[in-house]
Amino acid sequence: MSDRQLAVEFRGVSKLYGALAVLKELSLSVPQGEKIALIGPSGSGKTTVLRILMTLETIQAGTVWVKGEPLWHMPKGDGLAPATETHLHAMRRHIGMVFQHFNLFPHMTVQENVARPPQIVLGVTSGEAEQRAQDLLRLVGLAQKGASYPAQLSGGQKQRVAIARALAMQPAIMLFDEPTSALDPELVEEVLAVLRDIALEGKTTMLLVTHEMSFAREISDRILFLDGGAIVEEGPPDQIFSDPKEERTRLFLKKIIAAGHRID
Amino acid sequence: MIWDWDFALRIIPDILRGLGTTVIATFFGSLLALAVGLVIALANRSDVTAVRRSSRGFAEFIRRTPLLVQLYFIYFVLPQAGVVLPPLLCGVIALGLHTGAYLSEVYRAGIDGVPRGQWEAARALNYQQGQTWLKIILPQAIPPMIPAIGNYIILMFKDSALLSIIAVPELMSMSRNIGNDSYRYLEPLTIAAILYLLLSGIAVLLLRIIESRSGMARLTG
Ligand SMILES: Nc1ncnc2c1ncn2[C@@H]1O[C@H](COP(=O)(O)OP(=O)(O)OP(=O)(O)O)[C@@H](O)[C@H]1O
Ligand SMILES: [Mg+2]
Numbered sequence: 001m002s003d004r005q006l007a008v009e010f011r012g013v014s015k016l017y018g019a020l021a022v023l024k025e026l027s028l029s030v031p032q033g034e035k036i037a038l039i040g041p042s043g044s045g046k047t048t049v050l051r052i053l054m055t056l057e058t059i060q061a062g063t064v065w066v067k068g069e070p071l072w073h074m075p076k077g078d079g080l081a082p083a084t085e086t087h088l089h090a091m092r093r094h095i096g097m098v099f100q101h102f103n104l105f106p107h108m109t110v111q112e113n114v115a116r117p118p119q120i121v122l123g124v125t126s127g128e129a130e131q132r133a134q135d136l137l138r139l140v141g142l143a144q145k146g147a148s149y150p151a152q153l154s155g156g157q158k159q160r161v162a163i164a165r166a167l168a169m170q171p172a173i174m175l176f177d178e179p180t181s182a183l184d185p186e187l188v189e190e191v192l193a194v195l196r197d198i199a200l201e202g203k204t205t206m207l208l209v210t211h212e213m214s215f216a217r218e219i220s221d222r223i224l225f226l227d228g229g230a231i232v233e234e235g236p237p238d239q240i241f242s243d244p245k246e247e248r249t250r251l252f253l254k255k256i257i258a259a260g261h262r263i264d
Numbered sequence: 265m266i267w268d269w270d271f272a273l274r275i276i277p278d279i280l281r282g283l284g285t286t287v288i289a290t291f292f293g294s295l296l297a298l299a300v301g302l303v304i305a306l307a308n309r310s311d312v313t314a315v316r317r318s319s320r321g322f323a324e325f326i327r328r329t330p331l332l333v334q335l336y337f338i339y340f341v342l343p344q345a346g347v348v349l350p351p352l353l354c355g356v357i358a359l360g361l362h363t364g365a366y367l368s369e370v371y372r373a374g375i376d377g378v379p380r381g382q383w384e385a386a387r388a389l390n391y392q393q394g395q396t397w398l399k400i401i402l403p404q405a406i407p408p409m410i411p412a413i414g415n416y417i418i419l420m421f422k423d424s425a426l427l428s429i430i431a432v433p434e435l436m437s438m439s440r441n442i443g444n445d446s447y448r449y450l451e452p453l454t455i456a457a458i459l460y461l462l463l464s465g466i467a468v469l470l471l472r473i474i475e476s477r478s479g480m481a482r483l484t485g
Contacts, residue, residue, distance in 0.1 A: 092390040099385065103385035105404075107404050117389040165389070166389075
């Protein structure tokens with residue numbers, strides 16, 4: 001591992017739903033600026049990893065570190081105590097998330113969806129927030145849609161607004177949970193194009209859960225293959241896709257190809 | 265029995281005074297109901313089991329017993345416990361509690377109707393709890409509640425006739441008293457019925473206007 005500061009680190013994290021262990025002592029680390037793609041079969045725990053980072057799910061064992069600070073805990077004496085809401089609030093500043101189903105605010109215009117959160121949460125002035133929102137909407141190709149309501153947009157447009165909204169908070173770490181899987185096939189590329197721009201810009205640490213294997217291969221620095229709540233294999237995209245070491249990775253990729261998806 | 269116009273015109277001022285009292289009772293009863301409903305709805309969501317249980321039990325009790333019983337309780341039983349309230353206030357409290365128990369369900373449905381993803385998006389954007397309620401949840405939860413809230417208030421307006429039983433000088437009791445005194449019931453009761461109908465009708469129209477302006481159209485696109 002390089003001596004770059006880690007943006008994200010899981011150390012022996014377990015997540016249980018009742019008796020069901022969804023993550024099993026999972027460990028991973030993501031240096032700042034790295035683009036990670038999480039792949040794996042349905043139910044393997046990919047979404048759960050992101051939701052834990054976004055503080056939407058608690059953990060039952062282990063520790064999660066964000067920029068060198070514990071996320072779900074606070075330093076107390078020599079050990080760690082459970083995090084307070086104040087601590088979680090402070091930690092969430094570093095992280096933004098784009099959801100599979102967009103979760104735009106339907107009662108606000110597109111412009112308001114992007115401009116209000118920085119105003120309300122970060123205390124950015126209204127003038128600056130509106131300006132930033134316009135810039136971001138231009139970036140995602142929706143400069144003309146500011147006055148529309150989400151219900152008036154296509155899925156691809158909704159997801160691009162959701163990306164702009166997350167970017168407006170200027171998080172160091174961006175989480176994407178299957179951002180294109182709720183979209184009609186012809187709308188996928190317009191969203192991938194925006195993601196590509198963000199990845200190329202370089203500064204932002206990205207954790208992307210996706211079934212778009214060729215896109216994962218194209219933009220990520222590293223692939224994590226999850227199965228059964230643990231990381232089975234990780235490595236550079238070319239190695240994972242061309243020369244997987246683990247039998248389970250190989251089987252998974254075979255199924256993906258059999259289902260008609262490309263991985264090159 | 266023949267309609268007597270002279271008599272009818274003579275009793276109209278008294279009946280209108282009764283209508284005034286009915287409107288006042290409904291107005292303050294509604295304010296109380298909106299507040300009581302909110303308190304019950306929030307208490308029902310409390311993290312404290314005892315709070316949740318007692319507020320649910322209370323709402324259930326109110327909804328499962330007749331308004332008349334509640335009215336008698338406040339008017340006849342409370343004084344025996346040393347709490348003596350003027351009749352109109354008793355009426356407002358009974359109407360407010362009764363309708364409030366129903367409104368708590370309307371609030372619950374409205375709040376539950378906001379998808380979980382909205383809470384999660386608010387959290388992901390680092391909204392605090394109060395900001396999430398005010399800026400994200402309530403603006404989406406309230407517009408769909410408006411028709412139901414309006415209907416409960418219109419029901420309350422009609423139910424307020426029960427206050428005639430505890431001698432609140434509202435529309436029903438004024439009309440009945442005129443009848444008792446004059447042995448002519450046709451005119452006062454007919455006028456009362458027309459007034460109930462007229463005001464309910466106006467309220468329904470108002471409600472339609474509010475509904476169409478409340479932003480529901482935007483939400484559903
Ligand atoms: N709220 C919940 N209650 C109980 N079990 C849950 C809950 N959320 C997720 N799970 C279970 O946790 C496991 C991991 O879920 P997760 O959503 O992380 O999988 P995933 O890898 O994202 O799958 P997919 O590719 O289908 O999105 C699954 O078995 C799922 O059924
Ligand atoms: Mg998932």
